[in-house]
Amino acid sequence: MEASASRSEINAQNKKRRKTSWRQYIPFYVMALPGVIYMICNNYLPMGGIIIAFKNMNFKKGIWGSDWAGFDNFKFLFASQDAWTITRNTLLYNSAFIVLGTVLSIAVAILINEVKNKTASKMYQSLILLPFLMSWVIVNYLVFALLSAETGLLNNSILNALGKPAVSWYNEKQYWPYILIISNMWKTIGYSMIIYLSSIVGISQDYYEAASIDGASKWRQTWAITIPLLKPTIITLFILSVGRIFYSDFGLFYQVPRNSGTLYSVTRTIDVYVYNALMRNSDFGMSSAASVYQSIVGFTLVLGANLLIRKLSRENALF
Amino acid sequence: MNFKLDETRVWQYSAHIVMIFLSVCALMPFILLFIASFTDNTTAMVNGYSFFPEKWSLDAYQYITREWRTVGQAYIMTILVTVIGTAGSLAITSMFAYAISNRNLPGRKLLSFMSIFTMLFNGGIVSSYYVYSSVFQIKNTIWALIIPNLLMNAFTVMLVRNYFANSVSPSITEAARIDGAGEFRIFARIMLPLSVPILATIGLMGAIAYWNDWTNGLYFLTERDGGHLYTVQLVLNSINENINFLANNSQITASAGRMELPSTTIRMAIAVIGILPIILAYPFFQKYFIKGIALGGVKE
Numbered sequence: 230m231e232a233s234a235s236r237s238e239i240n241a242q243n244k245k246r247r248k249t250s251w252r253q254y255i256p257f258y259v260m261a262l263p264g265v266i267y268m269i270c271n272n273y274l275p276m277g278g279i280i281i282a283f284k285n286m287n288f289k290k291g292i293w294g295s296d297w298a299g300f301d302n303f304k305f306l307f308a309s310q311d312a313w314t315i316t317r318n319t320l321l322y323n324s325a326f327i328v329l330g331t332v333l334s335i336a337v338a339i340l341i342n343e344v345k346n347k348t349a350s351k352m353y354q355s356l357i358l359l360p361f362l363m364s365w366v367i368v369n370y371l372v373f374a375l376l377s378a379e380t381g382l383l384n385n386s387i388l389n390a391l392g393k394p395a396v397s398w399y400n401e402k403q404y405w406p407y408i409l410i411i412s413n414m415w416k417t418i419g420y421s422m423i424i425y426l427s428s429i430v431g432i433s434q435d436y437y438e439a440a441s442i443d444g445a446s447k448w449r450q451t452w453a454i455t456i457p458l459l460k461p462t463i464i465t466l467f468i469l470s471v472g473r474i475f476y477s478d479f480g481l482f483y484q485v486p487r488n489s490g491t492l493y494s495v496t497r498t499i500d501v502y503v504y505n506a507l508m509r510n511s512d513f514g515m516s517s518a519a520s521v522y523q524s525i526v527g528f529t530l531v532l533g534a535n536l537l538i539r540k541l542s543r544e545n546a547l548f
Numbered sequence: 549m550n551f552k553l554d555e556t557r558v559w560q561y562s563a564h565i566v567m568i569f570l571s572v573c574a575l576m577p578f579i580l581l582f583i584a585s586f587t588d589n590t591t592a593m594v595n596g597y598s599f600f601p602e603k604w605s606l607d608a609y610q611y612i613t614r615e616w617r618t619v620g621q622a623y624i625m626t627i628l629v630t631v632i633g634t635a636g637s638l639a640i641t642s643m644f645a646y647a648i649s650n651r652n653l654p655g656r657k658l659l660s661f662m663s664i665f666t667m668l669f670n671g672g673i674v675s676s677y678y679v680y681s682s683v684f685q686i687k688n689t690i691w692a693l694i695i696p697n698l699l700m701n702a703f704t705v706m707l708v709r710n711y712f713a714n715s716v717s718p719s720i721t722e723a724a725r726i727d728g729a730g731e732f733r734i735f736a737r738i739m740l741p742l743s744v745p746i747l748a749t750i751g752l753m754g755a756i757a758y759w760n761d762w763t764n765g766l767y768f769l770t771e772r773d774g775g776h777l778y779t780v781q782l783v784l785n786s787i788n789e790n791i792n793f794l795a796n797n798s799q800i801t802a803s804a805g806r807m808e809l810p811s812t813t814i815r816m817a818i819a820v821i822g823i824l825p826i827i828l829a830y831p832f833f834q835k836y837f838i839k840g841i842a843l844g845g846v847k848e
Contacts, residue, residue, distance in 0.1 A: 254654060256731035257647040261659055264644030267700050271676075272666040274683070278675020291682070337570065343563040355834045356571035359578075362826055362837075364760035366785050370819040371577035374584055374597050380812055382580060385596025415573070420841055427842035447559050479763065487788065503673050508767065513674065520672030528669045535668070 282521040286513035302518035311502060315519070319498040322482075323474045325410050326417075331467060334418050335459065338425035339451060354426070358419035365416075365480025372412060372485055399487060405495045412485050413478070421466070428462045429455060461542055468541075472534025475527040479504065499523045578823070585609070585817035592812050608817035618783065619818060625693075626759060626779040633694045633758040638751050640700050642743075645708035646735050660709075663702045677767055690777055692768035698757055704750045707843060711746040712739060749840040752833055759826065780822040787815055 278292070285298040306312050337357065344350040360368070375382050376398040384395040398404060436454045445453065477498035486496040488505075497505075499519055506516035539546040584597040588605035595602060612619055648659045670676075680686045680696055716739060724734050740747065762781040769777055771786055778786065830837075 251654075253731075254650075254652075257650055257653050258655075260643035260731075260735065261647035263640045264647075264700055264705070265659070265662070267640060268662060268666060270679070270684070271695070271697065271699070272670065274679045275671030275676040276669065278671050278678050281675055281678060288682070292678070337566075340563040340566050343559050344567060345560065349564070349567075353567040353571055354838060355830070356574050357567075358834070358838065358841075359574055359827075359830065362756065362760075362830065363823060364762060364781055366762050366781050366788075367819060367823055369788060370784065370816070371581055374580050374816065375577065377596075380592055380596045382597050382599075386598050419574070423838055423841040447555055484785075484788075500673070504766075507674055507677060517672070517674040520674040524670060524672045531668050 279521050279524065281513060282517040286517065298514070302514040303522070306515055306518040306522070314494055315497055315499045315502045318495065319477045320474060322409060322498065323477065326413055327467065327470045329410065329414060330417060330421055331463065333414060334421035335425050335463070337418060337422045338429055339455060341422070341426060342429045354423065357422060360416045361420045363416070365484040368412060368416060369484040369487065372408070399489050400491050402492055402495045405486060405492055409481065409485060409496065413481055424466065425459065425462065428459060432458050465538060465542060468534045468538050472531040475523055475530055476500065581816055582820055585813055585820045587813055589811045589813045608813040611814050612817055612821065619821065621776065622778050622780045622783045625777055629690070629693045629779060630755050630758040633698060634751055634755045636694065637699050637754045638747060641704050641750065642708055642740065642747060643735070644700070645705050646712055646739055649709045649712035663705050667702045680768065687768050688770060688774035688777070693761070693764050693777065693779065696764050696768070698761060698764070704753070707750060708746055711743055716742045749836055749843065752836050753840055784819060784822055787818070
């Protein structure tokens with residue numbers, strides 16, 4: 230009797246506490262609400278919109294009114310040459326960016342770390358980072374000032390002076406892999422350099438002092454101390470970018486080649502294809518099929534990359 | 549010993565040389581753009597853009613001051629979008645981050661997962677376009693430039709949550725709670741002032757993202773009905789699109805009812821005006837910007 234009474238008392242107390250504690254959390258939910266609403270509108274509703282790819286989309290009828298198309302949109306997409314081209318371009322350019330970007334930004338970070346003059350070092354960092362602040366629209370203008378067939382610096386001042394004929398840059402495919410890679414390196418190296426520099430700065434000076442006492446040259450110290458200690462950062466960033474290899478930088482591939490049709494076979498990536506199919510041709514079938522194809526493969530890769538990082542360094546994983 | 553000193557010196561010199569070279573590479577296109585905007589238009593057409601033009605001219609800028617209505621309007625839009633967007637983004641992000649920084653909050657795991665999952669999976673551009681244009685009817689309104697994609701992202705949420713959880717001592721908020729302060733009061737009066745460094749960093753990143761954005765306008769504004777909402781970036785982009793349009797359809801001339809295209813130097817001058825504010829402000833915020841990147845706060 231007594232025991233049960235006290236138990237019910239405790240229960241009542243617990244209930245009361247739970248009630249008040251629940252109430253005490255209400256302000257937190259209120260604060261989380263705008264963010265939750267935003268994510269539902271911006272992220273979760275579009276996830277449901279994936280069914281557009283399986284519909285014969287008619288804007289007037291809306292999603293629910295349009296007829297089902299099954300996998301027809303995907304069949305059309307993969308029957309075209311485009312599907313292969315855009316996949317190849319996306320993967321090859323991203324691979325080039327990952328490899329070159331990693332090597333160059335580490336090299337730049339190591340060299341900048343050697344500059345002992347603080348003011349000079351800060352100035353170099355700021356200048357090399359400056360392009361990262363610019364939008365791709367601006368980069369489009371800058372590249373155009375160099376490459377324009379009629380007024381560009383390259384044709385008029387450099388090729389001319391060398392006695393070489395002018396090149397119609399925006400119509401000749403063979404140069405574009407280089408132009409795109411250089412443009413991307415120019416814009417993004419400063420960013421990844423800062424990340425590597427911040428982990429180089431974190432390396433204890435004791436290692437280097439011990440190494441110089443043992444007579445190791447700077448070159449050797451770089452390979453035996455700096456690079457091995459950077460390895461975790463390199464691996465993490467590498468895996469993260471491999472996880473995003475199916476997504477391309479729309480701005481780079483849309484703005485820099487100025488959406489020139491003659492260059493499509495070497496400049497068009499999945500994102501540019503989706504944009505053109507959707508906004509220029511109003512082709513909901515092809516664009517949504519390509520966009521869902523990117524989402525699904527992209528999701529698999531991001532997931533795989535994160536599982537791998539989780540194994541290697543828990544704290545860098547997203548989940 | 550002597551050899552060692554020399555080796556250090558060799559590294560010093562080569563580092564300086566490489567860095568000066570890279571800095572020049574980074575800066576050179578901007579200088580060319582700048583000089584091109586001060587070049588006489590005929591000179592530019594005949595000799596091309598050059599670092600040493602034969603004839604200088606202020607014509608491009610005079611044209612812009614005459615036509616200030618278009619450029620000035622675009623400027624006002626850019627500033628408006630940047631201010632509203634950054635403020636909204638800071639508010640939503642910090643409140644959400646504060647909620648999930650509370651370890652005892654029931655459902656905290658679910659909220660965190662909801663945010664992180666947006667980094668892993670997305671519905672793609674087409675369905676996002678459909679949702680915003682058909683469901684929310686956002687086309688050709690100012691909200692089209694503010695709301696899609698830029699308002700909140702999981703990465704900054706994570707940064708702010710970590711800061712709230714690790715850099716602000718829980719005993720401070722606990723003491724305030726015992727004194728009877730409400731959660732909103734604690735958030736606004738204690739949490740936010742103590743988190744100024746991280747808020748300044750993500751605010752700066754947000755402001756740059758809004759200032760530079762042109763993709764939202766590309767998708768959700770049409771030149772005919774949304775042209776009055778164009779930001780500087782969108783004006784620059786639409787000049788390009790019209791030029792490309794003419795280049796690809798050479799039988800149509802500029803006189804066929806389309807807008808008159810600015811001359812080559814005027815285009816460069818508008819671009820200069822577009823980047824000038826960032827370049828002028830850069831020395832003041834570069835410290836925070838670099839810190840933000842080192843934190844991982846800037847997404848590519």
